[in-house]
Amino acid sequence: MRRPGRVRFWLALGAVVVLGILPLALVVKKAAGAGDIFWETVTSADALDALFATLRLALGTTLVALLLGAPSAWLTTRTDVPWKGFFRTTLTLPYIVPPYIAALAWITLADPAIGFLNAPFDSGVFDIFSMHGLTWVMGLSFYPYVFLTVRAALESADPSLEDAARMSGAGPWRVVKDVAFPLARPALISSGGLVFMATASAFGAPVLIGNRAGIDFLSTRIFDLWSDDLGGIARASSLSCLLFAFALIPMLLRGRHHAVLTGQASQPTLVRLGRARRPVQVGLLLLVLLAVFLPLGAIALTACLRVAGDLSPSNFTLSKFADVLGASENGRALWTSLWLAAAAATIAVALGFLIAWLQVKTRRRGRHLLAGLAALPLATPGTVLALGLFLLWVGPVRLVYTVWILLVAYVAKHMALAARALAEGIGAVDDALPDAARMSGAKGWFLFRTVWAPLVLPSIVAGWFLVFMPSFSELTMSVILMGPDLETIGTRMYVMREYKSPTSASVLATVVLGLVIGSNLILRKLSGGRYGV
Amino acid sequence: MTAIHCRGLAKSFDGTVVLRDFDLVVESGAFVSLLGASGCGKTTALRLVAGLETPDAGRIEVGERVVVDAATGAFIAPEARRIGMVFQSYAVWPHMTVLENVAYPLRVRGVAKAQRESETRRILAVVGLDGLEERKPAQLSGGQQQRVALARGLIMEPDVLLLDEPLSNLDAKLRVRMRRDIRRIQQETGFTVLYVTHDQEEALAISDRLVILEGGEILAQGTPDELRDHPFLASEEASA
Ligand SMILES: Nc1ncnc2c1ncn2[C@@H]1O[C@H](COP(=O)(O)OP(=O)(O)OP(=O)(O)O)[C@@H](O)[C@H]1O
Ligand SMILES: [Mg+2]
Numbered sequence: 061m062r063r064p065g066r067v068r069f070w071l072a073l074g075a076v077v078v079l080g081i082l083p084l085a086l087v088v089k090k091a092a093g094a095g096d097i098f099w100e101t102v103t104s105a106d107a108l109d110a111l112f113a114t115l116r117l118a119l120g121t122t123l124v125a126l127l128l129g130a131p132s133a134w135l136t137t138r139t140d141v142p143w144k145g146f147f148r149t150t151l152t153l154p155y156i157v158p159p160y161i162a163a164l165a166w167i168t169l170a171d172p173a174i175g176f177l178n179a180p181f182d183s184g185v186f187d188i189f190s191m192h193g194l195t196w197v198m199g200l201s202f203y204p205y206v207f208l209t210v211r212a213a214l215e216s217a218d219p220s221l222e223d224a225a226r227m228s229g230a231g232p233w234r235v236v237k238d239v240a241f242p243l244a245r246p247a248l249i250s251s252g253g254l255v256f257m258a259t260a261s262a263f264g265a266p267v268l269i270g271n272r273a274g275i276d277f278l279s280t281r282i283f284d285l286w287s288d289d290l291g292g293i294a295r296a297s298s299l300s301c302l303l304f305a306f307a308l309i310p311m312l313l314r315g316r317h318h319a320v321l322t323g324q325a326s327q328p329t330l331v332r333l334g335r336a337r338r339p340v341q342v343g344l345l346l347l348v349l350l351a352v353f354l355p356l357g358a359i360a361l362t363a364c365l366r367v368a369g370d371l372s373p374s375n376f377t378l379s380k381f382a383d384v385l386g387a388s389e390n391g392r393a394l395w396t397s398l399w400l401a402a403a404a405a406t407i408a409v410a411l412g413f414l415i416a417w418l419q420v421k422t423r424r425r426g427r428h429l430l431a432g433l434a435a436l437p438l439a440t441p442g443t444v445l446a447l448g449l450f451l452l453w454v455g456p457v458r459l460v461y462t463v464w465i466l467l468v469a470y471v472a473k474h475m476a477l478a479a480r481a482l483a484e485g486i487g488a489v490d491d492a493l494p495d496a497a498r499m500s501g502a503k504g505w506f507l508f509r510t511v512w513a514p515l516v517l518p519s520i521v522a523g524w525f526l527v528f529m530p531s532f533s534e535l536t537m538s539v540i541l542m543g544p545d546l547e548t549i550g551t552r553m554y555v556m557r558e559y560k561s562p563t564s565a566s567v568l569a570t571v572v573l574g575l576v577i578g579s580n581l582i583l584r585k586l587s588g589g590r591y592g593v
Numbered sequence: 594m595t596a597i598h599c600r601g602l603a604k605s606f607d608g609t610v611v612l613r614d615f616d617l618v619v620e621s622g623a624f625v626s627l628l629g630a631s632g633c634g635k636t637t638a639l640r641l642v643a644g645l646e647t648p649d650a651g652r653i654e655v656g657e658r659v660v661v662d663a664a665t666g667a668f669i670a671p672e673a674r675r676i677g678m679v680f681q682s683y684a685v686w687p688h689m690t691v692l693e694n695v696a697y698p699l700r701v702r703g704v705a706k707a708q709r710e711s712e713t714r715r716i717l718a719v720v721g722l723d724g725l726e727e728r729k730p731a732q733l734s735g736g737q738q739q740r741v742a743l744a745r746g747l748i749m750e751p752d753v754l755l756l757d758e759p760l761s762n763l764d765a766k767l768r769v770r771m772r773r774d775i776r777r778i779q780q781e782t783g784f785t786v787l788y789v790t791h792d793q794e795e796a797l798a799i800s801d802r803l804v805i806l807e808g809g810e811i812l813a814q815g816t817p818d819e820l821r822d823h824p825f826l827a828s829e830e831a832s833a
Binding site for chain 2: 218220221223224225226227228229230231232234238239242243329332
């Protein structure tokens with residue numbers, strides 16, 4: 061390999077440190093400098109309650125996600141259940157729906173007073189404003205992590221491993237217990253860990269549901285402390301350190317990986333479900349209904365109602381779309397989110413390309429460290445990162461309360477997504493191709509434009525959308541960093557929920573969903589099915 | 594005892610015909626080899642007998658039982674056919690030790706642990722893997738993994754044993770020794786063997802009967818003596 065540009069390496073490292081590492085360091089410094097306040101905050105009854113609630117929520121959600129995700133992954137790869145293609149697509153869909161939108165949806169469904177599901181009953185039977193309700197919503201939002209990971213593990217495992225167990229006399233269940241489950245265990249552990257982390261870090265759904273349920277979580281507590289004026293930032297920083305450490309617990313779990321080489325490319329022998337085939341199909345259908353159609357339908361339905369909760373035909377209207385989107389603050393927020401997400405995606409792809417190229421195509425010392433540092437903000441809870449960004453950009457360069465801090469936040473949080481997609485794409489390019497161009501005299505920008513860019517274009521596009529989608533619908537950091545006159549589509553929804561305006565929130569949610577699902581379809585098409593669901 | 598009767602088997606994948614008009618009789622206790630070029634459908638034929646694939650047409654009887662019949666939809670699950678199989682890709686479980694891999698068929702059958710271990714050690718000695726009991730497959734060479742797969746098939750003492758190129762990754766000397774051992778164990782226990790190989794010298798030396806497959810159809814079958822001068826074998830010898 062060639063000697064890489066030293067300048068480029070330091071440029072990338074500098075950008076990553078300023079964007080993502082310095083803010084986190086400032087949070088730690090603030091907490092460490094707080095002395096007594098740190099211990100007082102971390103050991104206060106409030107903090108311990110919040111810690112306990114977060115632990116319960118994260119464990120509960122992980123359990124729900126594993127129970128829903130793992131069996132459905134096995135059923136759709138290894139059995140003869142009908143409609144496999146349909147289930148594979150629909151069961152992955154919640155992956156791209158932001159959890160706070162799922163929360164909004166379930167609030168319209170199971171609000172004890174006006175929820176659709178409670179309509180047939182006199183008193184509210186389903187109460188979403190509870191720990192169980194929130195666990196349910198989060199579980200349904202996050203089970204696709206497990207579903208996708210376990211499915212990938214099962215698909216990459218040599219199917220003859222399971223065939224060999226059957227030829228040794230083991231029945232289908234025995235094969236699952238003795239072979240499929242042990243082979244999928246690393247996938248179960250890593251995806252379960254991911255769900256735990258994502259749940260502990262989550263802010264949107266916990267604040268929307270937890271506030272009315274009277275439950276505080278670490279992330280929502282940080283937000284509350286933060287808005288206290290006196291000593292609030294020191295307390296919020298202290299608690300952030302606790303949350304950060306907590307969310308990283310799963311990293312200690314390391315599933316032992318079995319090197320499974322696929323021998324012959326044969327298809328797995330499908331387990332015949334026999335008489336269980338219909339019941340299993342109905343079960344999966346029920347899951348699709350609960351995870352996808354019911355919540356998304358509820359959002360769309362609410363967006364089309366004049367008065368919330370009333371399903372009589374005269375109450376249906378499309379005028380709300382015009383009303384809500386016509387309101388200047390909504391239109392402005394939509395526009396802000398669009399261009400911010402597009403700008404963030406473009407910058408993240410440029411930076412991600414540099415990081416990925418250094419990591420994959422050079423042997424520079426520190427290149428893996430660079431990639432690791434770039435990935436840290438993605439693993440950091442949004443509340444913590446936002447707090448750090450505030451501390452950093454409050455001065456001497458003042459970006460707080462401007463739209464630029466959101467741009468910085470989106471790039472910092474999501475750059476690793478672009479870098480990962482690009483590392484895959486660049487890794488697949490044979491060294492001889494750029495080398496041949498260099499021997500023809502190409503270098504620098506020209507080399508990039510004429511050889512690299514066309515070869516890795518699919519990854520560039522994929523990386524762009526992978527950053528665009530979560531940035532467009534981002535809520536956590538936007539709510540914390542929003543100032544007067546600074547609103548995104550996510551914060552608009554958050555504000556509307558506070559003012560109890562479910563219809564308007566649903567209209568915006570429908571727009572967000574339409575855009576996210578549309579982007580996802582484009583991504584899927586352009587990447588030939590490698591990215592997107 | 595346990596003969597195999599295949600009648601009119603056909604199988605296609607996504608519209609491509611892989612096997613057609615496949616009629617094969619393997620007499621009880623016989624050792625029959627399937628010979629043919631790569632991709633001619635040998636593995637597919639074994640997988641049909643095993644029950645890992647279902648035929649589009651035709652039926653298979655193993656012993657007294659109809660294990661699959663496309664016309665009636667009858668189907669006996671692979672694990673209920675009392676058929677052992679050694680896979681071309683070894684299919685050695687990466688999360689189990691050598692001992693656990695080989696002992697697995699006995700474990701499924703509920704054989705007590707002590708007996709399981711002694712049986713396993715005996716068969717591991719036959720395939721020359723004694724001393725490697727506690728290794729994980731990732732710590733074995735390709736040829737050693739292949740012998741684990743072979744031991745796992747032999748330990749079952751099934752009614753029928755299907756062997757898919759079980760010696761392909763061994764050196765010439767070991768190959769000759771192993772095929773003698775397979776033959777000896779078969780004659781001792783009397784199970785029926787359907788054996789797939791690329792190596793015609795091996796097929797001629799070991800089998801009671803040979804079946805030559807080409808493009809999914811049976812080209813010829815007979816005893817080694819009858820087929821020794823068959824043009825298919827001659828042409829392969831010439832090209833080798
Ligand atoms: N699951 C499958 N899906 C599609 N095609 C398949 C599948 N399994 C086998 N085939 C095709 O069927 C044909 C026969 O395959 P088979 O594995 O039976 O060949 P083989 O005779 O065992 O070859 P080799 O000696 O290389 O192992 C091949 O052309 C193969 O591509
Ligand atoms: Mg084969």
